[in-house]
Each structure stands twice: as C-alpha cells, then as structure tokens.
Amino acid sequence: MPDHHSFSALDRHAALSGSDNGFPWYAGVMLAVEASEVVRLRCEKLSHGDEAAGREAVLMVSEKIAAAFEAAASLLAGATPTAVVQCYREHVAANARRLSANEAP
Numbered sequence: 382m383p384d385h386h387s388f389s390a391l392d393r394h395a396a397l398s399g400s401d402n403g404f405p406w407y408a409g410v411m412l413a414v415e416a417s418e419v420v421r422l423r424c425e426k427l428s429h430g431d432e433a434a435g436r437e438a439v440l441m442v443s444e445k446i447a448a449a450f451e452a453a454a455s456l457l458a459g460a461t462p463t464a465v466v467q468c469y470r471e472h473v474a475a476n477a478r479r480l481s482a483n484e485a486p
Contacts, residue, residue: 405463412466415473422480448472 423441427434452465 405466408463408466408470412470412473415470415477419473419476419480422477426480444472444476 423437426437448469451468455465455468456462
C-alpha cells in the first residue's frame with residue numbers, strides 16, 4: 382500500500398520547485414489553465430462570424446495539426462514529456478498574446 386504522506390510530500394515538492402519527476406503534472410495543469418483562456422478568446426472571436434473569424438478557424442486547425450506533428454517528432458527524437466508540455470505552453474502563450482492584442486477594450 383502506498384505511503385500517502387510521502388506521496389503528498391512529493392506533490393508539494395513538485396508544485397513548489399517545478400520538479401517533474403515522471404510526468405510533469407504541474408506543467409500539464411498549468412497548460413490546461415492557460416489554454417482555457419485561449420479557448421475563451423477564440424470563442425469570442427469566432428462568435429463574430431466575420432472574415433476574421435474564418436481566418437482564425439483555419440489558423441486554429443492548422444496550428445493544432447502542426448503542434449501534433451511537432452510533439453510527435455520531438456518525442457521520437459527523445460524529448461521528455463516536460464519539453465513537449467513546455468513547447469505547447471509556449472504556443473499557447475503566443476496565441477494568448479496575439480488574441481489579446483486583437484481584443485476590443
């Protein structure tokens with residue numbers, strides 16, 4: 382039976398130090414939180430239904446396909462899950478900056 386006290390100590394260590402012993406769960410959770418803001422911004426843009434919304438939809442699909450190939454290639458080349466998650470976080474941050482700059486006040 383696992384020692385729950387040592388497991389929670391490892392969790393605290395990972396959260397406080399950014400450690401990624403095994404799967405980078407903390408970075409994965411942060412990716413989900415950060416991506417939710419991009420989803421919100423994209424939904425707002427797509428709701429306008431104009432030409433810019435169409436361009437955003439095409440860009441979104443092409444970015445997702447490119448990111449999937451990039452992640453697969455990175456893993457095949459020996460990248461760690463942490464490196465793949467970090468790369469996704471960088472893409473998400475770039476999208477958040479781009480979409481936020483276009484956001485009406």
